[in-house]
Amino acid sequence: MNILVTGASGRIGKVLVPTLLEQRHRVTCFDVKVPDRFRIDPGISWIQGNLAKSAGIKELLRGQDVVIHLGAYMSWDKKENKKLFSSNIQGTFFLLEGCVQNSIKKFIFVSSGEVYPESKPEYLPIDENHPRKPTSFYGETKLIGEEMVQYYARACGLQAVILRISHTQNSSELLDPSSFFSGPRFFLSARIVRAKKLRNKAELDVLKPFWDGKEKLILPIGTDGKAFKMHITETRDIVQGILLAVQTDLPSGEVFNIGYDVPVPFDVYIPRMSQLIGIPYVTVTFPYPSVWYETSNAKAKRLLGYNPKWSFDMMVEEAAKFHRKAENPL
Ligand SMILES: NC(=O)c1ccc[n+]([C@@H]2O[C@H](COP(=O)([O-])OP(=O)(O)OC[C@H]3O[C@@H](n4cnc5c(N)ncnc54)[C@H](O)[C@@H]3O)[C@@H](O)[C@H]2O)c1
Structure with missing residues (x-):
């Protein structure tokens, strides 16, 4: 065609x-x-x-x-x-x-x-x-x-x-602090840069106290006390x-x-990602309710035969390889 x-x-x-x-x-x-x-x-x-x-x-x-x-x-x-x-x-x-x-x-x-x-x-x-x-x-x-x-x-x-x-x-983006989505989603420095760009003062006020010049991953929690899940x-x-x-x-x-098939619970994966790449994580309570949802793909499975293969475990494993390569290009 x-x-x-x-x-x-x-x-x-x-x-x-x-x-x-x-x-x-x-x-x-x-x-x-x-x-x-x-x-x-x-x-x-x-x-x-x-x-x-x-x-x-x-x-x-x-x-x-x-x-x-x-x-x-x-x-x-x-x-x-x-x-x-x-x-x-x-x-x-x-x-x-x-x-x-x-x-x-x-x-x-x-x-x-x-x-x-x-x-x-x-x-x-x-x-x-x-x-x-x-x-x-x-x-x-x-x-x-x-x-x-x-x-x-x-x-x-x-x-x-x-x-x-x-x-x-792409798995290759997950542990890349310069990635448009994964950078601010997971890395403290990129999240601060984005909050500044979006003039989000409430978020900046929460994030800045964690910044001591060394990179950290973020485990995000909402005002309802729940870790993000998406x-x-x-x-x-x-x-x-x-x-x-x-x-x-x-x-x-x-x-x-x-x-x-299933969403990513951040309280399970941020500690795992942190351990894999040797960057510590901080638990940050954001000034709004947590992003916490699950979406059904049942209709796509039933009518299209959709069968996604890439679990988040597999994505993180591949991401860690990209991260190690970026750290050690030789
Ligand atoms: N990546 C996600 O998380 C996500 C989630 C939900 C939906 N989507 C949708 O999926 C689609 C593709 O996403 P992606 O991740 O590849 O995004 P992307 O930003 O990498 O790709 C979008 C492409 O559209 C092009 N584009 C933007 N405006 C244009 C214009 N006016 N004329 C011609 N080209 C233009 C950009 O140059 C870019 O190459 C988009 O419609 C996006 O809204 C993406």
């Missing part, structure tokens, strides 16, 4: 595109950024562009069978809401319009677990029927994206699938879910949670 992947230069795109090529699909990659290593692969057509600009989108879709829409801006900085709006909402709109004009056979919309109020769930585990009430503007852009997709499926006959994916990491899924397991959604015949507009 001819498959267009938006956001192809990103974390998930970099794993997805080679897998699609292995399966003998013809792949067109679209992104604002073009990674060098893809430029030279003869099996890939690369188009550099901005989803937020409608020019060229119609031509981009000509001759495509399937669109996998990964392209999105991710930020939790309120100052960036305009960019989130143009990339994620306007960009999805331009793409959907182009899909209908080009009679695209299937549109896979990569949404996010952030459409749910993950930090204040109404019941657990969170299934696909849980009310969607995002607590971030990023999550709101995904909710509006989902609504647009459902409209085009209902009113224009677009064959669409929505995947609400869990927080996603889903973190390996990119390869997310790619498995996307490929199944491409291959499986489904009623249009079907929605799936895609992520690992």
Whole structure:
């Protein structure tokens, strides 16, 4: 099949595109950024562009069978809401319009677990029927994206699938303090830098007393006294879910949670990660209730045959190898 992947230069795109090529699909990659290593692969057509600009989108879709829409801006900085709006909402709109004009056979919309109020769930585990009430503007852009997709499926006959994916990491990122997500999630220095950037004074006040110039991991606790618990899924397991959604015949507009079977309890894993890499951890009580949720992937298992393989134990083991290599490159 001819498959267009938006956001192809990103974390998930970099794993997805080679897998699609292995399966003998013809792949067109679209992104604002073009990674060098893809430029030279003869099996890939690369188009550099901005989803937020409608020019060229119609031509981009000509001759495509399937669109996998990964392209999105991710930020939790309120100052960036305009960019989130143009990339994620306007960009999805331009793409959907182009899909209908080009009679695209299937549109896979990569949404996010952030459409749910993950930090204040109404019941657990969170299934696909849980009310969607995002607590971030990023999550709101995904909710509006989902609504647009459902409209085009209902009113224009677009064959669409929505995947609400869990927080996603390459194992190699987990113990890397410079990683966009894992840095501030696990490392004190990166968490302080992010709190400063987001002008989060309440968090800064809590974190700063722990900083003595030496790196530490953070075991986060909420005001309710519970250690954080959330889903973190390996990119390869997310790619498995996307490929199944491409291959499986489904009623249009079907929605799936895609992520690992069980969430990550931080009180189990932070001590283990600390021991593995020899960096001490501190228990930090944040000035808000804990992030403590569990999401069900039962529907994806039942209807797609989804079978994620990467437990957090396996991810941490691989992450520790990357960490040791970074410490000792020779
Ligand atoms: N990584 C996660 O934890 C996570 C969780 C839930 C959902 N998602 C969703 O999965 C998708 C892929 O995530 P990822 O982890 O690979 O993210 P990523 O940031 O690594 O990749 C996103 C890609 O989209 C591109 N992009 C952004 N704005 C664009 C625009 N206006 N025009 C063209 N390209 C643009 C970026 O350049 C980037 O290469 C995104 O839609 C994201 O919202 C990710």
